[in-house]
Amino acid sequence: MTAGVRRPEGASVAEGGGGGVGHGESFGVALRRTREAAGRSLGDLARSINYSKSHVSKVERGQKNPSPDFARACDRALDAGGALSAMVPARGTPDLPVPDAPTEWTMPWMLRMSLDHGNDFVAYDEKAWADPSLKPGIMSWPLVSAPVFDGESREALSHFSSLFAECRNLGQSFGPAVVTQILVTSMNAMRGLARSATRDTDRQAVLRLAARFAEYTGWMSQEAGDDRASLWWTDRAVALANAGGDPEFAAYTQVRRADVALYRMDGRATVDYTRAAEEASRSTRIRGLAAQRRAQGHALLGEDAECFRALDRATELLSRAARESETDSSGEPVIGSMHLAQLADFVAGWCLHDLGRTEEAVGRLAGGLDAIPVHARRARARYAARLALALAEAGELQSACSVVETVTSSVSVVDSATIRADLQRLARRLHRRPRDPDARLAAARIAAALNTESR
Incomplete structure (x- = not known):
């Protein structure tokens, strides 16, 4: 923070008693003296010039620089005869040298984001990285927050x-x-x-x-295959929600941790996280989502009865949550997936597949793909990957191969680690049928999609 705003050379400053402005004073000191001489309070002045009281106070204390508009407003409100305006002359438009900068649109950019020290944007000349004698930053400016x-x-x-x-x-x-x-x-x-x-x-x-x-x-970090970053952002979400007066959100992040454990094939951790979420939350929707993940954890562990009980509980809770949402006037975004129209069938089919009941899994999954909007490419590819895997393991190889194209046409664009994991499992299944032309074609498509994504 600056200690005040210096008067530029040549700027005239009125002298005189009472509300006059003295030589050598900062703008903040001059403003306070003029205001007090006029018998005006800080709040009264702020209201009359349409600035916040906090803003005026910071200017007077030298913690914020006044703009020319602010100075003119104060001058008029305090009848200072132009003395305050003279201390902050209008900013001219100086002749700016044109930087000798590359015109490529691929030049590196950096945005430093901070709360305490402001934000800065810098564009770099790539040539400077190879030649230390060159100035690396060719364009930069601070991004200062306004009140x-x-x-x-x-x-x-x-x-x-x-x-x-x-x-x-x-x-x-x-x-x-x-x-x-x-x-x-x-x-x-x-x-x-x-x-x-x-x-x-x-x-x-x-x-x-x-x-x-x-x-x-x-x-998104989890989809990029970085579980460590995913959990870091999950912790940031908890901190922000707690500061925002929403302790319930911490329970939902337990469901997110269960997601990470689920894709690591860690059924026990999935169950433990979701149990903690159900116990901690009063939100019907969060408890319903936790029950769904808990069912998936039990399925990984081969615990049929516990899995089906959790699925039933999830169905009841999410149905109740849907009714509650009809009267919800908060306007806050819905927690959880919003693109899988038949999420319950998807989760149930997933559970049945992991329990080894592949034909039943296909029955639950088969009709859901067409219900997902065409623009929801990630959701469609995720659903199709699980459907193709279930079809292949149920012996319906030709049908599985016909679904593969839906996945491979999207996976390189949406860049999903969760979808890639299912494709890799499917590819291993297809490789067991080397003489089947459909299996060979589908395996080749999967290999091409995974290789394209990895480049």
């Missing part, structure tokens, strides 16, 4: 809510490398918005939504 007034954070919240919905839609069409960049920068913008909000209720609402961004970033 947030009453109501502005609430207005911004609706825009960020829409952005979150679009990020989830984007995540159905593109990989984590694309979506995560939008999520992280948006989340940091929300942290700054929350920090400068003047109302606790506004700050908490922003932080709760930021928690959703963090949780979805964790899912």
